Amino acid sequence: MKLTVKFKILPTKEQEQYLKETLNEYISTVNNIVQSMINNRHIKLTSKDIKANLPSAVKNQAIQDAKSVYRKYKKTNNLPILKKPVCIWNNQNYKINDCLSFPVLIDGKSQRIKVKMLLSDYQKQQLNNKLGSLRISKKSGKWIAQIAVEVIEKQNNNENIMGIDLGLKVPAVAVTSNGKTKFFGNGRQNKYIRRKYKTLRQKLGKAKKLKKIKQIADKEQRWMKDQDHKISRQIVNFAIENNVSNIRLENLTNIRNTARTSRKNEKNLHTWSFYRLAKFIEYKANLEGIKVEYVNPEYTSQKCPYCGELNKARDRKYVCKICEFSTHRDRLGAMNIMKAPVVDGVA
The missing domain is CATH 3.30.420 (Nucleotidyltransferase; domain 5)
Structure with a gap:
């Protein structure tokens, strides 16, 4: 069973600036890739084909998201333009210990930043399960992280x-x-x-x-x-x-x-x-x-x-x-x- 664990993160002012730049660049990159797929009618891309101020791992994720948007476009023939700043990292590119660690581009180089988290005991328990992708966005002035988790359901033989x-x-x-x-x-x-x-x-x-x-x-x-x-x-x-x-x-x-x-x-x-x-x-x-x-x-x-x-x-x-x-x-x-x-x- 899949669940989404949603929690607040507390970036410093410097980290907040990196996040703003990354989220805006990510959503712009996804839109550009989708438009390129429509114009050129192909979806075979790698991170080397993408010109964006993002770490390679994040570029790859942007390609995957763009493919998903492109498939929806082919079904409906309506081109969705993504507007809300957001960024996604797959489960191999972030870590959770005392902080949430993930790569962003700093001075043209991919570097990890460690951001403080606010987690309840329940959320900590759920994050011990198999983790999926990390999604970061900003809502009502607060930074929100969402992580998909795979939870094993318990067996119940009561009547x-x-x-x-x-x-x-x-x-x-x-x-x-x-x-x-x-x-x-x-x-x-x-x-x-x-x-x-x-x-x-x-x-x-x-x-x-x-x-x-x-x-x-x-x-x-x-x-x-x-x-x-x-x-x-x-x-x-x-x-x-x-x-x-x-x-x-x-x-x-x-x-x-x-x-x-x-x-x-x-x-x-x-x-x-x-x-x-x-x-x-x-x-x-x-x-x-x-x-x-x-x-x-x-x-x-x-x-x-x-x-x-x-x-x-x-x-x-x-x-x-x-x-x-x-x-x-x-x-x-x-x-x-x-x-x-x-x-x-x-x-």
């Missing part, structure tokens, strides 16, 4: 299943086949943060501070993404604690049309990424050898898991009119998701 219901007031509810239930996240906090940023954007809009509005939007998205990471990690840890082998989630194709929400929560529904949270759960679960399946969400909020009767919940409480089974509405959803048919087959 317990866990259903997860995603929502707004309660971001996630999990129910396991061995009878455990847990609620994750704080819907009220999420709603408060979104309302806070919305009010701030309106004030900045009236003041015509457009650049500041973009910065605020980026900050809000980072906060939301961080919440999804934390919730998905807690869910997978809960699955591990309960020896779960399969996690079941709703098929999210039409969740924005079918999710249970009031008119006042409609805007929140369209700003919260159910899909991203589901994908975070999926890839973290897969790393632990836990299979993730998607099920048909039909009647999961109404069907009694014991007698099958359809009932509508009142507020947050569900009560079956036939067998009088009662529970939290979102817990009911997780129970039914756990038992529902898998989208591509029968559970």
Whole structure:
């Protein structure tokens, strides 16, 4: 399984200048190579054929990226022009120890620079796996490194299943086949943060501070993404604690049309990424050898898991009119998701 480890790097002012020059030269070189391939109709190139202020190893990588762009051009006949400064080194041309070390061109010669990194314990752990290419770019004034890693998935031979219901007031509810239930996240906090940023954007809009509005939007998205990471990690840890082998989630194709929400929560529904949270759960679960399946969400909020009767919940409480089974509405959803048919087959 392939993952991308994304982390900040802290270049000195001198190193930052080298990086700016390298990234701009790299993207310009890729565009020039693609244009040359189109004009000359051949893609057999070596680093000796490329005139650019880049180390030979980086030139070779630029050729590979240009070939990829050229192949896309041949399929679509649309020429993509790369604009965002970026540079890529293959796994043989960079090293990770206490610092991130990679070659750049300094005074016409290829020299390695060692740049400080900010790594979490989780990131350090992932970088112990087989490493792929290194990609460096600059976003919102910060230098970002991304490294592709090949992770070996664990084997899981347990038989317990866990259903997860995603929502707004309660971001996630999990129910396991061995009878455990847990609620994750704080819907009220999420709603408060979104309302806070919305009010701030309106004030900045009236003041015509457009650049500041973009910065605020980026900050809000980072906060939301961080919440999804934390919730998905807690869910997978809960699955591990309960020896779960399969996690079941709703098929999210039409969740924005079918999710249970009031008119006042409609805007929140369209700003919260159910899909991203589901994908975070999926890839973290897969790393632990836990299979993730998607099920048909039909009647999961109404069907009694014991007698099958359809009932509508009142507020947050569900009560079956036939067998009088009662529970939290979102817990009911997780129970039914756990038992529902898998989208591509029968559970």
